[in-house]
Amino acid sequence: MSAFRNKRILLVEDEFIVAAMAEDMLTDLGATVVGPAGTVACGLSLAETELLDAALLDVNMDGERIDPVAEALMARRVPIVFATGYGAAGVGGAEDAPVLDKPYTQEALVLALSRAMNIQP
Amino acid sequence: MRSRLEAAEQTLRAMRSGEVDALVVDGPQRPHVCTFKSTVEPYRLLIEQMAQAALTVSRHGLILYCNESFARLLGRRRDSLLGARLQEHVVDGDQAKLDELLQNGYEPGREFAMRTQDGDLVEAYLSSSPLAVEDDEVRCIAVTDLSQQELRLRHVAVVEASHDVIYALDENLSIQTWNHGAELLTGLAPVEAIGRSESELWPSSRVAELTDLVRQVRESGRPVSIDTVRRREDGSRADLIYTLTPIMGRDGQLTGYSVVAHDITDRKQNEERLGFLTAELDHRAKNLLASVQAIVALSARNASGLEDFLGSFKARLQALAVAHTLLSDHNWGGALIRDIVDGALGGFKDDSRIRIEGESVELRPVTAQNLALSLHELATNAVKYGSLSVPRGRVEIAWWLNDGRLTIEWSERDGPPVTPPKRHGLGSRMIQQLVAEKDGQVDYRFDPHGVYCRFELSPDMLSSWTPNQESQTGMA
Numbered sequence: 001m002s003a004f005r006n007k008r009i010l011l012v013e014d015e016f017i018v019a020a021m022a023e024d025m026l027t028d029l030g031a032t033v034v035g036p037a038g039t040v041a042c043g044l045s046l047a048e049t050e051l052l053d054a055a056l057l058d059v060n061m062d063g064e065r066i067d068p069v070a071e072a073l074m075a076r077r078v079p080i081v082f083a084t085g086y087g088a089a090g091v092g093g094a095e096d097a098p099v100l101d102k103p104y105t106q107e108a109l110v111l112a113l114s115r116a117m118n119i120q121p
Numbered sequence: 122m123r124s125r126l127e128a129a130e131q132t133l134r135a136m137r138s139g140e141v142d143a144l145v146v147d148g149p150q151r152p153h154v155c156t157f158k159s160t161v162e163p164y165r166l167l168i169e170q171m172a173q174a175a176l177t178v179s180r181h182g183l184i185l186y187c188n189e190s191f192a193r194l195l196g197r198r199r200d201s202l203l204g205a206r207l208q209e210h211v212v213d214g215d216q217a218k219l220d221e222l223l224q225n226g227y228e229p230g231r232e233f234a235m236r237t238q239d240g241d242l243v244e245a246y247l248s249s250s251p252l253a254v255e256d257d258e259v260r261c262i263a264v265t266d267l268s269q270q271e272l273r274l275r276h277v278a279v280v281e282a283s284h285d286v287i288y289a290l291d292e293n294l295s296i297q298t299w300n301h302g303a304e305l306l307t308g309l310a311p312v313e314a315i316g317r318s319e320s321e322l323w324p325s326s327r328v329a330e331l332t333d334l335v336r337q338v339r340e341s342g343r344p345v346s347i348d349t350v351r352r353r354e355d356g357s358r359a360d361l362i363y364t365l366t367p368i369m370g371r372d373g374q375l376t377g378y379s380v381v382a383h384d385i386t387d388r389k390q391n392e393e394r395l396g397f398l399t400a401e402l403d404h405r406a407k408n409l410l411a412s413v414q415a416i417v418a419l420s421a422r423n424a425s426g427l428e429d430f431l432g433s434f435k436a437r438l439q440a441l442a443v444a445h446t447l448l449s450d451h452n453w454g455g456a457l458i459r460d461i462v463d464g465a466l467g468g469f470k471d472d473s474r475i476r477i478e479g480e481s482v483e484l485r486p487v488t489a490q491n492l493a494l495s496l497h498e499l500a501t502n503a504v505k506y507g508s509l510s511v512p513r514g515r516v517e518i519a520w521w522l523n524d525g526r527l528t529i530e531w532s533e534r535d536g537p538p539v540t541p542p543k544r545h546g547l548g549s550r551m552i553q554q555l556v557a558e559k560d561g562q563v564d565y566r567f568d569p570h571g572v573y574c575r576f577e578l579s580p581d582m583l584s585s586w587t588p589n590q591e592s593q594t595g596m597a
Binding site for chain 1: 405412414487
């Protein structure tokens with residue numbers, strides 16, 4: 001059905017209602033959601049231990065930056081998409097990662113994930 | 122009478138043109154002969170042209186001679202003053218003082234109020250000395266216009282007292298004056314600053330800026346302002362508007378510069394703060410839109426039809442709004458769990474079927490919002506299918522702290538028999554997320570006698586927020 005079928009995608013988002021929607025969007029694409037993680041600590045634990053094809057990360061986690069999670073993912077060469085209300089603000093070391101401006105549509109999510117994972121949408 | 126006046130005028134004209142060497146003045150007992158021992162032309166010219174007002178009077182106040190400056194001070198024509206009495210131009214209250222001035226041969230100086238042609242008063246300082254004449258009948262009076270003097274002194278005082286930095290440079294940028302504001306900013310006393318070169322006060326990395334500024338001022342002949350920064354004595358950074366103004370001599374040549382620097386650090390900080398707040402506001406608005414978008418999507422997904430969608434959408438939006446109001450009331454520093462629980466129960470919070478019990482605990486902003494929406498789902502389900510759907514049903518909501526972790530318990534009793542739902546609702550999904558994922562416990566059971574839900578929040582979801590503390594954190 002889609003290029004994301006059975007892809008394992010880490011979801012880190014502190015607002016659970018937004019996380020639930022993102023989870024539905026990813027599930028609808030056929031992906032398997034790892035998480036959702038609501039804290040940086042939990043996201044980091046999943047980023048270090050889970051088998052992952054990509055990650056969708058909220059940038060500001062209740063005042064705490066997502067950077068440690070992003071760094072752990074980059075070390076494992078896991079493609080990242082950032083979602084933020086702050087606009088396209090690069091996260092340390094991951095300036096090339098696509099940035100989704102909140103609120104985002106499913107189409108925008110597909111484009112960003114495709115770019116990050118270097119696959120045809 | 123007329124002939125005497127004509128004679129007096131002739132005498133005065135002769136005096137002015139330097140033709141007389143002596144003057145006969147009527148005294149109280151007998152006429153006196155006043156002789157100018159030294160009516161040398163250069164002296165006359167000096168007195169004529171000097172800026173200070175000066176006059177000679179007889180001991181009785183008859184004005185024998187005055188210079189143009191004196192006439193100007195009183196706003197009168199000089200020829201109208203010659204031969205008049207000085208007393209006519211001094212206010213009544215100062216007449217006794219004037220008599221003393223005229224009687225004493227030598228008077229170092231007193232203040233007088235003098236009246237101008239227009240009736241205005243001029244404060245003046247009069248000093249008198251006997252003119253070297255044969256007898257003691259003529260006084261030479263020097264008049265200092267205090268109104269001008271006062272203005273000048275006030276001008277100096279304004280510069281000196283200003284908290285703005287104001288000082289003068291010579292044409293080689295050597296510091297010549299140093300006001301209080303300059304001392305405040307730099308910590309340098311006047312004695313330390315005067316004589317130094319302006320460039321020594323500039324950070325070495327910015328000296329090129331000064332060179333460029335001086336060039337612009339020289340070329341344009343006009344003041345030029347720049348924004349620059351300085352280190353204060355205590356090492357802190359000061360943002361300045363720095364204005365260099367050329368000072369021209371009488372010949373139109375540049376003789377130096379004035380420096381005026383205004384500290385705009387506070388303004389800059391306010392601008393930065395405003396920029397931060399605007400970005401934060403934009404960020405919050407976008408996050409709120411994302412939340413609303415999520416509520417729309419999730420409500421639509423689970424709705425059986427438009428009516429069902431509208432009902433759950435409106436109720437969830439309301440729950441979100443209540444949580445936002447609580448957080449906004451506390452400057453987004455956090456919220457009290459009791460307020461969140463009350464808000465999530467909405468119209469049911471005072472319902473006799475509900476018991477709420479727990480200590481005062483503060484939640485971080487995002488946790489507060491997540492909990493508010495989760496509890497809203499539990500409450501909605503209780504009203505639709507659970508114990509709040511019947512009159513005798515009960516709900517107990519309790520929480521307690523244990524080792525820094527917050528346990529929250531929701532238990533329904535005496536409702537209709539419970540059957541587990543076919544799929545997880547939004548409330549269940551959110552509560553699963555709410556608990557601390559790694560080692561948190563969630564216990565969500567659809568027991569036949571009532572729904573039971575118990576979950577734990579980790580210490581980092583709780584806030585050390587106090588009502589007066591402003592939020593430094595945002596939502597995302």
